Amino acid sequence: MGLFSISEQKVQSHVQTALQPGEQIQQIVLGTEKPFWTKIFYRVGVFFWSNYIVATTNQRVVFVEYGGLLSGFKSKRVDALALGEVDSASLGWGIFNKNLTVNAAARRFKRTVEVNRFQRKGNLDNAQAVVGTVQQVRAMGGGAAAPQLHG
DSSP states (O other): OOTTSOOHHHHHHHHHHHOOTTOOEEEEEEEEEOOHHHHHTHHHHGGGOEEEEEEEESSEEEEEEEOOGGGTTOEEEEEEEEGGGOOEEEEOOOSSEEEEEEEEGGGTEEEEEEEETTTSTTHHHHHHHHHHHHHHHHHTTSOSSOOOOOO
16 A cells, blocks of 8 residues: 555454444455546546445445545445345456446445556455355345355
């Protein structure tokens, strides 16, 4: 981790505060939500990007939005979906960056986070594990508990 990126200690702290009793972390992914128009107007658009920690537990998918360097990487907002509520999760194509998209139609929730290979060790592998966890839960009929994966 560099000087201008969130520390592993902060990542773990943000995720731990978002957990419910009995939940166990399975994967953690760092990514950035970049609305399409911010790529067109890059110089101004970069100020509208949102940084996220995406964590899967044995019960939920948790999105923790956090601030940048000037805010001390403080947590801003937490969105959580039960694994059974998630309709789909997919990982786009790319060598260095891939889009992780999580959809939950009943909650009117759709979030696409760009996952960078170099942002955190194992970031893309963990993103693939998030998709695999959601697909396994969907295949089991949307049960409350996910299979025990470690990533």
